[in-house]
Amino acid sequence: MLKRRKNNKKGVNYMFEKLNAKIEKFENYINRINKEKKMVGVSVAFSYDNEIIYAKGFGKARLNSKQNITPNTIMSIQSITKSFASTSIMHLVEKGLIDLDKPLVHYLPYFRTSKKEESDKITVRELLSHTAGFPSDILIANIICPNIEELKDLREMQKTKGISDDVRKDIKSFEDITRYFKNVDLDYKPGEGFKYCTDAYVIVGDLFEKVSGISWYDFLQKNIFDKLNMTRTTLEPLKAINDKDSARYYTYDDSSFKEVSFPTNKIAAPIGFIYSTALDMSKYLVAHMDYKNATLLKSISLREMQNSYTRVNDVSSRFDVKNPGYGLGWCTGMYKGLNLVEHSGGYPGVKSFVRMITNKKVGIVCLTNFQETNVIEICNKATDILLDV
Structure with missing residues:
Protein backbone atom coordinates (compact mmCIF):
# COMPACT_ATOMS: atom_id res chain seq x y z
CA MET A 1 0.00 0.00 0.00
CA ILE A 77 2.62 -5.97 20.19
CA GLN A 78 3.79 -6.96 23.69
CA SER A 79 5.52 -4.17 25.69
CA ILE A 80 4.52 -1.44 23.25
CA THR A 81 1.29 -1.79 25.26
CA LYS A 82 3.00 0.15 28.06
CA SER A 83 2.68 3.37 26.05
CA PHE A 84 -1.10 2.82 25.95
CA ALA A 85 -1.09 2.40 29.73
CA SER A 86 0.85 5.64 30.18
CA THR A 87 -1.49 7.38 27.74
CA SER A 88 -4.46 6.36 29.90
CA ILE A 89 -2.81 7.93 32.95
CA MET A 90 -2.09 11.15 31.05
CA HIS A 91 -5.81 11.44 30.30
CA LEU A 92 -6.40 11.54 34.05
CA VAL A 93 -3.57 14.03 34.49
CA GLU A 94 -5.26 16.33 31.96
CA LYS A 95 -8.50 16.06 33.94
CA GLY A 96 -6.72 17.01 37.16
CA LEU A 97 -7.39 13.62 38.71
CA ILE A 98 -3.75 12.55 38.95
CA ASP A 99 -0.60 14.50 39.79
CA LEU A 100 2.47 12.75 38.37
CA ASP A 101 4.60 13.89 41.29
CA LYS A 102 2.32 12.75 44.08
CA PRO A 103 3.13 9.49 45.86
CA LEU A 104 1.39 6.44 44.48
CA VAL A 105 -0.04 5.63 47.93
CA HIS A 106 -2.10 8.82 47.71
CA TYR A 107 -4.20 7.02 45.09
CA LEU A 108 -3.59 3.38 46.07
CA PRO A 109 -3.30 3.31 49.89
CA TYR A 110 -2.75 -0.46 49.91
CA PHE A 111 0.38 -0.24 47.73
CA ARG A 112 3.63 -1.02 49.51
CA THR A 113 6.86 -2.95 49.16
CA SER A 114 8.70 -4.84 51.90
CA LYS A 115 9.86 -1.51 53.35
CA LYS A 116 6.78 0.70 53.50
CA GLU A 117 8.63 3.85 54.51
CA GLU A 118 10.61 3.66 51.25
CA SER A 119 7.79 2.68 48.90
CA ASP A 120 5.52 5.40 50.34
CA LYS A 121 7.79 7.88 48.54
CA ILE A 122 7.35 6.36 45.06
CA THR A 123 5.59 8.82 42.75
CA VAL A 124 3.35 8.16 39.77
CA ARG A 125 6.06 9.57 37.49
CA GLU A 126 8.60 7.13 38.91
CA LEU A 127 6.17 4.26 38.38
CA LEU A 128 5.69 5.17 34.70
CA SER A 129 9.40 5.81 34.03
CA HIS A 130 10.78 2.64 35.67
CA THR A 131 12.64 4.71 38.27
CA ALA A 132 10.64 3.54 41.31
CA GLY A 133 13.37 1.27 42.65
CA PHE A 134 11.76 -2.03 41.69
CA PRO A 135 13.96 -4.95 40.58
CA SER A 136 13.55 -6.06 36.99
CA ASP A 137 12.83 -9.73 37.69
CA ILE A 138 9.70 -9.79 39.88
CA LEU A 139 8.07 -12.12 37.34
CA ILE A 140 4.61 -12.41 38.90
CA ALA A 141 2.78 -10.64 36.05
CA ASN A 142 4.12 -12.98 33.38
CA ILE A 143 3.63 -16.27 35.22
CA ILE A 144 -0.11 -15.74 35.78
CA CYS A 145 -0.72 -16.38 32.08
CA PRO A 146 -3.27 -19.19 31.58
CA ASN A 147 -0.97 -21.18 29.30
CA ILE A 148 2.14 -21.26 31.48
CA GLU A 149 2.40 -25.05 31.20
CA GLU A 150 3.17 -24.56 27.51
CA LEU A 151 5.89 -21.98 28.21
CA LYS A 152 8.79 -23.96 29.65
CA ASP A 153 11.11 -20.99 30.18
CA LEU A 154 8.51 -19.12 32.24
CA ARG A 155 7.75 -22.26 34.23
CA GLU A 156 11.44 -22.69 35.02
CA MET A 157 11.76 -19.04 36.05
CA GLN A 158 8.78 -19.47 38.38
CA LYS A 159 10.51 -22.40 40.07
CA THR A 160 13.77 -20.47 40.33
CA LYS A 161 11.99 -17.54 41.99
CA GLY A 162 10.19 -19.91 44.35
CA ILE A 163 6.71 -18.62 43.54
CA SER A 164 4.17 -21.32 44.35
CA ASP A 165 1.24 -22.24 42.13
CA ASP A 166 -1.09 -21.29 44.98
CA VAL A 167 0.29 -17.75 44.99
CA ARG A 168 0.11 -17.57 41.21
CA LYS A 169 -3.49 -18.79 41.09
CA ASP A 170 -4.56 -16.28 43.76
CA ILE A 171 -3.81 -13.42 41.36
CA LYS A 172 -7.12 -12.52 39.71
CA SER A 173 -7.00 -8.72 39.24
CA PHE A 174 -4.80 -5.67 38.80
CA GLU A 175 -5.18 -4.98 42.52
CA ASP A 176 -3.90 -8.44 43.41
CA ILE A 177 -0.68 -7.66 41.53
CA THR A 178 -0.37 -4.31 43.31
CA ARG A 179 -0.79 -6.04 46.67
CA TYR A 180 1.79 -8.68 45.69
CA PHE A 181 4.44 -5.94 45.73
CA LYS A 182 4.48 -6.15 49.54
CA ASN A 183 6.85 -9.07 48.95
CA VAL A 184 9.24 -7.01 46.82
CA ASP A 185 12.51 -5.50 48.06
CA LEU A 186 13.55 -2.27 46.35
CA ASP A 187 16.88 -2.39 44.53
CA TYR A 188 17.58 1.34 44.90
CA LYS A 189 16.00 4.46 46.34
CA PRO A 190 13.03 5.77 44.33
CA GLY A 191 14.08 8.26 41.69
CA GLU A 192 17.79 7.41 41.96
CA GLY A 193 18.18 4.75 39.27
CA PHE A 194 16.52 2.85 36.45
CA LYS A 195 15.42 -0.76 36.10
CA TYR A 196 12.84 -1.85 33.57
CA CYS A 197 10.15 -3.56 35.64
CA THR A 198 7.43 -5.00 33.44
CA ASP A 199 5.31 -6.07 36.44
CA ALA A 200 4.98 -2.46 37.59
CA TYR A 201 2.75 -1.63 34.65
CA VAL A 202 -0.05 -3.77 36.05
CA ILE A 203 -0.07 -1.24 38.90
CA VAL A 204 -0.57 1.42 36.21
CA GLY A 205 -3.79 -0.31 35.15
CA ASP A 206 -4.87 -0.57 38.79
CA LEU A 207 -4.12 3.12 39.33
CA PHE A 208 -6.20 4.10 36.32
CA GLU A 209 -9.22 2.05 37.39
CA LYS A 210 -9.19 3.18 41.04
CA VAL A 211 -8.89 6.88 40.18
CA SER A 212 -11.27 6.94 37.21
CA GLY A 213 -13.79 4.38 38.42
CA ILE A 214 -13.98 2.81 34.97
CA SER A 215 -12.50 -0.28 33.36
CA TRP A 216 -9.06 0.19 31.83
CA TYR A 217 -10.05 -2.17 29.03
CA ASP A 218 -13.21 -0.16 28.26
CA PHE A 219 -11.30 3.11 28.35
CA LEU A 220 -8.76 1.95 25.81
CA GLN A 221 -11.47 0.63 23.51
CA LYS A 222 -13.51 3.85 23.56
CA ASN A 223 -10.87 6.55 23.93
CA ILE A 224 -7.99 5.13 21.90
CA PHE A 225 -8.99 2.24 19.62
CA ASP A 226 -12.38 3.65 18.57
CA LYS A 227 -11.24 7.26 18.57
CA LEU A 228 -8.30 6.56 16.24
CA ASN A 229 -10.28 4.12 14.08
CA MET A 230 -8.02 1.26 15.16
CA THR A 231 -10.70 -1.19 14.11
CA ARG A 232 -8.50 -4.30 14.27
CA THR A 233 -6.94 -3.62 17.65
CA THR A 234 -8.18 -5.49 20.70
Whole structure:
Protein backbone atom coordinates (compact mmCIF):
# COMPACT_ATOMS: atom_id res chain seq x y z
CA MET A 1 0.00 0.00 0.00
CA LEU A 2 1.42 3.36 -0.96
CA LYS A 3 -0.28 6.71 -0.60
CA ARG A 4 0.96 10.09 -1.78
CA ARG A 5 -0.08 13.67 -1.60
CA LYS A 6 -0.22 15.39 -4.94
CA ASN A 7 0.73 18.94 -5.79
CA ASN A 8 2.01 19.66 -2.31
CA LYS A 9 5.65 20.63 -2.02
CA LYS A 10 5.50 19.96 1.72
CA GLY A 11 4.05 16.48 1.27
CA VAL A 12 5.44 13.00 0.91
CA ASN A 13 7.28 13.58 -2.37
CA TYR A 14 8.91 16.68 -0.90
CA MET A 15 9.99 14.87 2.26
CA PHE A 16 11.09 11.64 0.60
CA GLU A 17 12.82 12.23 -2.68
CA LYS A 18 12.53 9.21 -4.99
CA LEU A 19 10.13 7.45 -2.62
CA ASN A 20 9.44 4.50 -4.93
CA ALA A 21 13.15 3.76 -5.25
CA LYS A 22 13.50 3.87 -1.47
CA ILE A 23 10.59 1.49 -1.00
CA GLU A 24 12.09 -0.90 -3.54
CA LYS A 25 15.42 -0.84 -1.69
CA PHE A 26 13.69 -1.57 1.62
CA GLU A 27 11.65 -4.41 0.14
CA ASN A 28 14.78 -5.97 -1.35
CA TYR A 29 16.32 -5.92 2.13
CA ILE A 30 13.28 -7.63 3.70
CA ASN A 31 13.16 -10.23 0.94
CA ARG A 32 16.83 -11.00 1.57
CA ILE A 33 16.38 -11.67 5.29
CA ASN A 34 13.33 -13.77 4.43
CA LYS A 35 15.47 -15.97 2.17
CA GLU A 36 18.02 -16.26 4.98
CA LYS A 37 15.26 -17.64 7.27
CA LYS A 38 15.67 -14.76 9.70
CA MET A 39 11.92 -14.21 9.75
CA VAL A 40 8.58 -15.97 9.37
CA GLY A 41 6.42 -12.93 8.78
CA VAL A 42 7.00 -9.19 9.01
CA SER A 43 4.29 -6.53 8.81
CA VAL A 44 5.55 -2.97 8.36
CA ALA A 45 4.06 0.48 7.94
CA PHE A 46 5.52 3.96 7.52
CA SER A 47 3.79 7.26 8.27
CA TYR A 48 4.70 10.86 7.58
CA ASP A 49 3.00 13.87 9.12
CA ASN A 50 -0.63 12.77 9.45
CA GLU A 51 -0.87 10.00 6.90
CA ILE A 52 0.24 6.43 6.34
CA ILE A 53 2.46 6.40 3.27
CA TYR A 54 3.31 2.71 3.03
CA ALA A 55 2.20 -0.59 4.53
CA LYS A 56 2.99 -4.14 3.47
CA GLY A 57 3.33 -7.66 4.79
CA PHE A 58 6.18 -10.04 3.98
CA GLY A 59 6.28 -13.77 4.62
CA LYS A 60 3.74 -15.88 6.45
CA ALA A 61 1.23 -15.27 9.22
CA ARG A 62 0.76 -19.01 9.71
CA LEU A 63 3.13 -21.65 8.40
CA ASN A 64 0.74 -24.60 8.58
CA SER A 65 -1.74 -22.97 6.18
CA LYS A 66 0.88 -20.95 4.30
CA GLN A 67 -1.23 -17.88 5.02
CA ASN A 68 0.48 -14.65 3.97
CA ILE A 69 0.98 -11.83 6.42
CA THR A 70 -0.62 -8.46 5.59
CA PRO A 71 -0.66 -4.93 7.04
CA ASN A 72 -4.03 -5.89 8.55
CA THR A 73 -2.83 -9.11 10.21
CA ILE A 74 -3.57 -8.99 13.94
CA MET A 75 -0.36 -9.49 15.92
CA SER A 76 0.84 -9.28 19.50
CA ILE A 77 2.62 -5.97 20.19
CA GLN A 78 3.79 -6.96 23.69
CA SER A 79 5.52 -4.17 25.69
CA ILE A 80 4.52 -1.44 23.25
CA THR A 81 1.29 -1.79 25.26
CA LYS A 82 3.00 0.15 28.06
CA SER A 83 2.68 3.37 26.05
CA PHE A 84 -1.10 2.82 25.95
CA ALA A 85 -1.09 2.40 29.73
CA SER A 86 0.85 5.64 30.18
CA THR A 87 -1.49 7.38 27.74
CA SER A 88 -4.46 6.36 29.90
CA ILE A 89 -2.81 7.93 32.95
CA MET A 90 -2.09 11.15 31.05
CA HIS A 91 -5.81 11.44 30.30
CA LEU A 92 -6.40 11.54 34.05
CA VAL A 93 -3.57 14.03 34.49
CA GLU A 94 -5.26 16.33 31.96
CA LYS A 95 -8.50 16.06 33.94
CA GLY A 96 -6.72 17.01 37.16
CA LEU A 97 -7.39 13.62 38.71
CA ILE A 98 -3.75 12.55 38.95
CA ASP A 99 -0.60 14.50 39.79
CA LEU A 100 2.47 12.75 38.37
CA ASP A 101 4.60 13.89 41.29
CA LYS A 102 2.32 12.75 44.08
CA PRO A 103 3.13 9.49 45.86
CA LEU A 104 1.39 6.44 44.48
CA VAL A 105 -0.04 5.63 47.93
CA HIS A 106 -2.10 8.82 47.71
CA TYR A 107 -4.20 7.02 45.09
CA LEU A 108 -3.59 3.38 46.07
CA PRO A 109 -3.30 3.31 49.89
CA TYR A 110 -2.75 -0.46 49.91
CA PHE A 111 0.38 -0.24 47.73
CA ARG A 112 3.63 -1.02 49.51
CA THR A 113 6.86 -2.95 49.16
CA SER A 114 8.70 -4.84 51.90
CA LYS A 115 9.86 -1.51 53.35
CA LYS A 116 6.78 0.70 53.50
CA GLU A 117 8.63 3.85 54.51
CA GLU A 118 10.61 3.66 51.25
CA SER A 119 7.79 2.68 48.90
CA ASP A 120 5.52 5.40 50.34
CA LYS A 121 7.79 7.88 48.54
CA ILE A 122 7.35 6.36 45.06
CA THR A 123 5.59 8.82 42.75
CA VAL A 124 3.35 8.16 39.77
CA ARG A 125 6.06 9.57 37.49
CA GLU A 126 8.60 7.13 38.91
CA LEU A 127 6.17 4.26 38.38
CA LEU A 128 5.69 5.17 34.70
CA SER A 129 9.40 5.81 34.03
CA HIS A 130 10.78 2.64 35.67
CA THR A 131 12.64 4.71 38.27
CA ALA A 132 10.64 3.54 41.31
CA GLY A 133 13.37 1.27 42.65
CA PHE A 134 11.76 -2.03 41.69
CA PRO A 135 13.96 -4.95 40.58
CA SER A 136 13.55 -6.06 36.99
CA ASP A 137 12.83 -9.73 37.69
CA ILE A 138 9.70 -9.79 39.88
CA LEU A 139 8.07 -12.12 37.34
CA ILE A 140 4.61 -12.41 38.90
CA ALA A 141 2.78 -10.64 36.05
CA ASN A 142 4.12 -12.98 33.38
CA ILE A 143 3.63 -16.27 35.22
CA ILE A 144 -0.11 -15.74 35.78
CA CYS A 145 -0.72 -16.38 32.08
CA PRO A 146 -3.27 -19.19 31.58
CA ASN A 147 -0.97 -21.18 29.30
CA ILE A 148 2.14 -21.26 31.48
CA GLU A 149 2.40 -25.05 31.20
CA GLU A 150 3.17 -24.56 27.51
CA LEU A 151 5.89 -21.98 28.21
CA LYS A 152 8.79 -23.96 29.65
CA ASP A 153 11.11 -20.99 30.18
CA LEU A 154 8.51 -19.12 32.24
CA ARG A 155 7.75 -22.26 34.23
CA GLU A 156 11.44 -22.69 35.02
CA MET A 157 11.76 -19.04 36.05
CA GLN A 158 8.78 -19.47 38.38
CA LYS A 159 10.51 -22.40 40.07
CA THR A 160 13.77 -20.47 40.33
CA LYS A 161 11.99 -17.54 41.99
CA GLY A 162 10.19 -19.91 44.35
CA ILE A 163 6.71 -18.62 43.54
CA SER A 164 4.17 -21.32 44.35
CA ASP A 165 1.24 -22.24 42.13
CA ASP A 166 -1.09 -21.29 44.98
CA VAL A 167 0.29 -17.75 44.99
CA ARG A 168 0.11 -17.57 41.21
CA LYS A 169 -3.49 -18.79 41.09
CA ASP A 170 -4.56 -16.28 43.76
CA ILE A 171 -3.81 -13.42 41.36
CA LYS A 172 -7.12 -12.52 39.71
CA SER A 173 -7.00 -8.72 39.24
CA PHE A 174 -4.80 -5.67 38.80
CA GLU A 175 -5.18 -4.98 42.52
CA ASP A 176 -3.90 -8.44 43.41
CA ILE A 177 -0.68 -7.66 41.53
CA THR A 178 -0.37 -4.31 43.31
CA ARG A 179 -0.79 -6.04 46.67
CA TYR A 180 1.79 -8.68 45.69
CA PHE A 181 4.44 -5.94 45.73
CA LYS A 182 4.48 -6.15 49.54
CA ASN A 183 6.85 -9.07 48.95
CA VAL A 184 9.24 -7.01 46.82
CA ASP A 185 12.51 -5.50 48.06
CA LEU A 186 13.55 -2.27 46.35
CA ASP A 187 16.88 -2.39 44.53
CA TYR A 188 17.58 1.34 44.90
CA LYS A 189 16.00 4.46 46.34
CA PRO A 190 13.03 5.77 44.33
CA GLY A 191 14.08 8.26 41.69
CA GLU A 192 17.79 7.41 41.96
CA GLY A 193 18.18 4.75 39.27
CA PHE A 194 16.52 2.85 36.45
CA LYS A 195 15.42 -0.76 36.10
CA TYR A 196 12.84 -1.85 33.57
CA CYS A 197 10.15 -3.56 35.64
CA THR A 198 7.43 -5.00 33.44
CA ASP A 199 5.31 -6.07 36.44
CA ALA A 200 4.98 -2.46 37.59
CA TYR A 201 2.75 -1.63 34.65
CA VAL A 202 -0.05 -3.77 36.05
CA ILE A 203 -0.07 -1.24 38.90
CA VAL A 204 -0.57 1.42 36.21
CA GLY A 205 -3.79 -0.31 35.15
CA ASP A 206 -4.87 -0.57 38.79
CA LEU A 207 -4.12 3.12 39.33
CA PHE A 208 -6.20 4.10 36.32
CA GLU A 209 -9.22 2.05 37.39
CA LYS A 210 -9.19 3.18 41.04
CA VAL A 211 -8.89 6.88 40.18
CA SER A 212 -11.27 6.94 37.21
CA GLY A 213 -13.79 4.38 38.42
CA ILE A 214 -13.98 2.81 34.97
CA SER A 215 -12.50 -0.28 33.36
CA TRP A 216 -9.06 0.19 31.83
CA TYR A 217 -10.05 -2.17 29.03
CA ASP A 218 -13.21 -0.16 28.26
CA PHE A 219 -11.30 3.11 28.35
CA LEU A 220 -8.76 1.95 25.81
CA GLN A 221 -11.47 0.63 23.51
CA LYS A 222 -13.51 3.85 23.56
CA ASN A 223 -10.87 6.55 23.93
CA ILE A 224 -7.99 5.13 21.90
CA PHE A 225 -8.99 2.24 19.62
CA ASP A 226 -12.38 3.65 18.57
CA LYS A 227 -11.24 7.26 18.57
CA LEU A 228 -8.30 6.56 16.24
CA ASN A 229 -10.28 4.12 14.08
CA MET A 230 -8.02 1.26 15.16
CA THR A 231 -10.70 -1.19 14.11
CA ARG A 232 -8.50 -4.30 14.27
CA THR A 233 -6.94 -3.62 17.65
CA THR A 234 -8.18 -5.49 20.70
CA LEU A 235 -7.47 -6.53 24.27
CA GLU A 236 -9.54 -9.69 23.84
CA PRO A 237 -7.33 -12.77 23.30
CA LEU A 238 -10.13 -14.87 21.82
CA LYS A 239 -10.98 -12.15 19.32
CA ALA A 240 -7.36 -12.10 18.20
CA ILE A 241 -6.98 -15.88 18.11
CA ASN A 242 -10.19 -16.49 16.17
CA ASP A 243 -9.71 -13.76 13.58
CA LYS A 244 -9.05 -15.27 10.15
CA ASP A 245 -6.20 -12.82 9.56
CA SER A 246 -4.26 -13.19 12.81
CA ALA A 247 -0.72 -14.45 13.22
CA ARG A 248 0.67 -17.52 14.90
CA TYR A 249 4.07 -17.39 16.59
CA TYR A 250 7.31 -19.28 16.10
CA THR A 251 10.72 -20.08 17.53
CA TYR A 252 13.58 -21.91 15.83
CA ASP A 253 14.36 -25.35 17.20
CA ASP A 254 16.44 -28.18 15.73
CA SER A 255 16.89 -26.38 12.41
CA SER A 256 13.18 -25.79 11.88
CA PHE A 257 10.45 -23.35 12.83
CA LYS A 258 8.32 -24.44 15.78
CA GLU A 259 4.93 -22.92 16.63
CA VAL A 260 4.62 -21.73 20.23
CA SER A 261 1.62 -21.02 22.41
CA PHE A 262 -0.46 -17.94 21.54
CA PRO A 263 0.48 -15.03 23.86
CA THR A 264 -2.40 -14.43 26.26
CA ASN A 265 -2.55 -12.89 29.74
CA LYS A 266 -5.58 -10.63 30.15
CA ILE A 267 -5.14 -10.05 33.89
CA ALA A 268 -1.72 -8.58 33.20
CA ALA A 269 -2.76 -6.85 29.96
CA PRO A 270 -1.06 -3.46 30.70
CA ILE A 271 2.38 -5.09 30.55
CA GLY A 272 2.01 -6.23 26.96
CA PHE A 273 -1.19 -7.89 25.82
CA ILE A 274 -2.73 -5.63 23.22
CA TYR A 275 -3.15 -7.18 19.76
CA SER A 276 -2.96 -4.82 16.80
CA THR A 277 -1.86 -4.43 13.18
CA ALA A 278 0.84 -2.46 11.41
CA LEU A 279 -1.81 -0.16 9.92
CA ASP A 280 -3.54 0.46 13.25
CA MET A 281 -0.24 1.08 15.03
CA SER A 282 0.66 3.65 12.38
CA LYS A 283 -2.54 5.51 13.24
CA TYR A 284 -1.46 5.40 16.88
CA LEU A 285 1.99 6.83 16.11
CA VAL A 286 0.46 9.60 13.99
CA ALA A 287 -1.70 10.59 16.98
CA HIS A 288 1.31 10.60 19.31
CA MET A 289 3.07 13.06 16.98
CA ASP A 290 -0.01 15.25 16.49
CA TYR A 291 1.12 18.13 18.68
CA LYS A 292 -1.18 20.61 16.91
CA ASN A 293 -4.62 19.00 16.82
CA ALA A 294 -4.50 17.12 20.14
CA THR A 295 -6.16 14.08 18.60
CA LEU A 296 -5.25 11.85 21.53
CA LEU A 297 -3.69 14.09 24.16
CA LYS A 298 -2.74 17.74 24.50
CA SER A 299 0.66 18.71 23.14
CA ILE A 300 2.05 19.27 26.64
CA SER A 301 1.01 15.73 27.63
CA LEU A 302 2.52 14.14 24.53
CA ARG A 303 5.81 15.91 25.15
CA GLU A 304 5.74 14.98 28.83
CA MET A 305 5.53 11.32 27.81
CA GLN A 306 8.30 11.72 25.22
CA ASN A 307 10.69 13.57 27.52
CA SER A 308 13.57 11.50 28.90
CA TYR A 309 13.46 11.26 32.70
CA THR A 310 16.35 8.90 33.16
CA ARG A 311 19.35 7.60 31.30
CA VAL A 312 19.23 3.90 30.44
CA ASN A 313 22.56 2.16 30.97
CA ASP A 314 21.69 -1.25 29.50
CA VAL A 315 21.30 -0.50 25.80
CA SER A 316 22.34 -3.87 24.39
CA SER A 317 18.99 -4.15 22.62
CA ARG A 318 19.10 -0.63 21.16
CA PHE A 319 22.42 -0.55 19.35
CA ASP A 320 23.46 2.67 17.58
CA VAL A 321 21.19 4.77 19.81
CA LYS A 322 22.90 7.72 21.51
CA ASN A 323 21.78 9.19 24.85
CA PRO A 324 19.29 6.37 25.51
CA GLY A 325 16.65 7.21 28.06
CA TYR A 326 13.13 6.44 29.20
CA GLY A 327 10.13 8.74 29.40
CA LEU A 328 6.60 7.80 30.40
CA GLY A 329 5.95 4.55 28.57
CA TRP A 330 8.40 5.41 25.78
CA CYS A 331 12.11 4.86 25.18
CA THR A 332 14.02 7.92 23.98
CA GLY A 333 17.34 8.61 22.29
CA MET A 334 19.19 9.89 19.24
CA TYR A 335 20.05 8.01 16.06
CA LYS A 336 22.28 9.71 13.50
CA GLY A 337 21.05 13.12 14.60
CA LEU A 338 17.38 12.11 14.68
CA ASN A 339 15.17 12.38 17.77
CA LEU A 340 13.75 8.96 18.62
CA VAL A 341 10.72 8.00 20.68
CA GLU A 342 10.16 4.27 20.44
CA HIS A 343 9.42 0.98 22.17
CA SER A 344 10.02 -2.70 21.60
CA GLY A 345 8.08 -5.77 22.61
CA GLY A 346 9.10 -9.38 23.05
CA TYR A 347 7.65 -12.72 24.13
CA PRO A 348 8.12 -16.34 23.04
CA GLY A 349 7.58 -16.13 19.28
CA VAL A 350 7.06 -12.35 19.25
CA LYS A 351 9.25 -9.37 18.37
CA SER A 352 7.72 -5.95 17.79
CA PHE A 353 9.03 -2.42 17.45
CA VAL A 354 7.65 1.05 16.80
CA ARG A 355 9.65 4.21 16.23
CA MET A 356 8.70 7.87 16.02
CA ILE A 357 11.29 10.24 14.55
CA THR A 358 9.69 13.25 16.14
CA ASN A 359 11.74 16.00 14.50
CA LYS A 360 10.74 14.61 11.09
CA LYS A 361 7.20 13.43 12.03
CA VAL A 362 8.03 10.00 10.64
CA GLY A 363 6.64 6.79 12.13
CA ILE A 364 7.86 3.23 11.56
CA VAL A 365 6.05 0.07 12.67
CA CYS A 366 7.52 -3.44 12.52
CA LEU A 367 5.55 -6.41 13.86
CA THR A 368 6.84 -9.97 13.57
CA ASN A 369 5.86 -13.50 14.59
CA PHE A 370 9.35 -14.98 15.06
CA GLN A 371 11.35 -14.13 18.17
CA GLU A 372 14.71 -14.20 16.40
CA THR A 373 13.80 -11.49 13.88
CA ASN A 374 15.89 -8.37 14.51
CA VAL A 375 13.16 -5.73 14.51
CA ILE A 376 15.48 -2.92 15.59
CA GLU A 377 17.79 -3.63 12.66
CA ILE A 378 14.76 -3.51 10.35
CA CYS A 379 13.67 -0.17 11.81
CA ASN A 380 17.19 1.20 11.53
CA LYS A 381 17.36 0.09 7.90
CA ALA A 382 14.01 1.75 7.19
CA THR A 383 15.22 4.93 8.89
CA ASP A 384 18.47 4.94 6.91
CA ILE A 385 16.71 4.43 3.59
CA LEU A 386 13.81 6.83 4.11
CA LEU A 387 15.83 9.70 5.53
CA ASP A 388 19.17 9.17 3.77
CA VAL A 389 21.16 8.94 7.00
